[in-house]
Amino acid sequence: MVKLVLVRHGESAANFSNTYTGWSDVPLTARGAAQASAAGQLLADTGIAFTCVHTSVLQRAITTAYLVQDAIGQNWLPIQKSWRLNERHYGALRGLNKDATRTLFGANQVARWRRSYQAEPPLLNVPVAGRAYAAFPTTILSRGESLADASRRLLPYWVDEIAPRLMRGENQLVVAHGSTLRALIKWLENIGDADIDGVEVANAEPIICTLGPDLSIIAKEVLDAD
Numbered sequence: 547m548v549k550l551v552l553v554r555h556g557e558s559a560a561n562f563s564n565t566y567t568g569w570s571d572v573p574l575t576a577r578g579a580a581q582a583s584a585a586g587q588l589l590a591d592t593g594i595a596f597t598c599v600h601t602s603v604l605q606r607a608i609t610t611a612y613l614v615q616d617a618i619g620q621n622w623l624p625i626q627k628s629w630r631l632n633e634r635h636y637g638a639l640r641g642l643n644k645d646a647t648r649t650l651f652g653a654n655q656v657a658r659w660r661r662s663y664q665a666e667p668p669l670l671n672v673p674v675a676g677r678a679y680a681a682f683p684t685t686i687l688s689r690g691e692s693l694a695d696a697s698r699r700l701l702p703y704w705v706d707e708i709a710p711r712l713m714r715g716e717n718q719l720v721v722a723h724g725s726t727l728r729a730l731i732k733w734l735e736n737i738g739d740a741d742i743d744g745v746e747v748a749n750a751e752p753i754i755c756t757l758g759p760d761l762s763i764i765a766k767e768v769l770d771a772d
């Protein structure tokens with residue numbers, strides 16, 4: 547049966563400093579790179595052969611994808627990068643320390659910003675800029691997103707690029723971010739809006755989903771180095 551493997555990037559510099567990241571393009575820490583390689587080693591032991599790797603346009607996910615591909619001995623595979631797989635855009639929160647925002651705005655507000663489905667962060671005045679996004683009109687780029695917003699721009703990529711390959715029986719590897727993977731899991735497992743706050747995705751722990759012919763999840767296993 548066909549396999550979909552989801553991997554969140556290893557520890558990033560922003561994870562280390564406990565700051566909101568979103569579309570900030572921060573690198574992996576040395577620990578994060580080691581975690582990515584270790585995740586790849588675990589995945590190598592499963593012997594799953596992929597036909598394509600999907601990742602975002604953010605370096606923490608791209609570097610993780612390269613390290614995983616190396617470790618599984620499949621770095622010849624095509625790798626597709628799309629902003630649709632980017633982390634949820636944290637708007638004006640990005641760069642702020644999460645503990646400091648708890649002190650400023652209260653734990654409940656921070657919990658809503660971080661884990662509710664509908665809550666939008668405070669928005670930036672203008673969308674993100676930079677060469678990675680130059681091909682896209684500013685009207686479709688974010689100034690800040692709820693998880694629901696992130697899901698709406700992620701799912702077209704699932705429908706166009708990932709699901710058709712899985713339907714052909716081709717195993718797919720997706721290396722992305724905490725929130726976009728939570729949104730994808732919500733979609734695949736039909737989790738209600740109110741229940742998504744309980745779903746967490748850890749850094750660099752491959753989630754192996756075995757899918758049925760209609761792409762429903764038949765089995766799910768998390769590979770944890772510890």
Ligand SMILES: O=C(O)[C@@H](CO)OP(=O)(O)O
Binds near residue numbers: 568
């Ligand atoms: O800062 C972020 O972009 C995300 C993921 O690292 O954090 P949180 O878990 O707070 O949504």
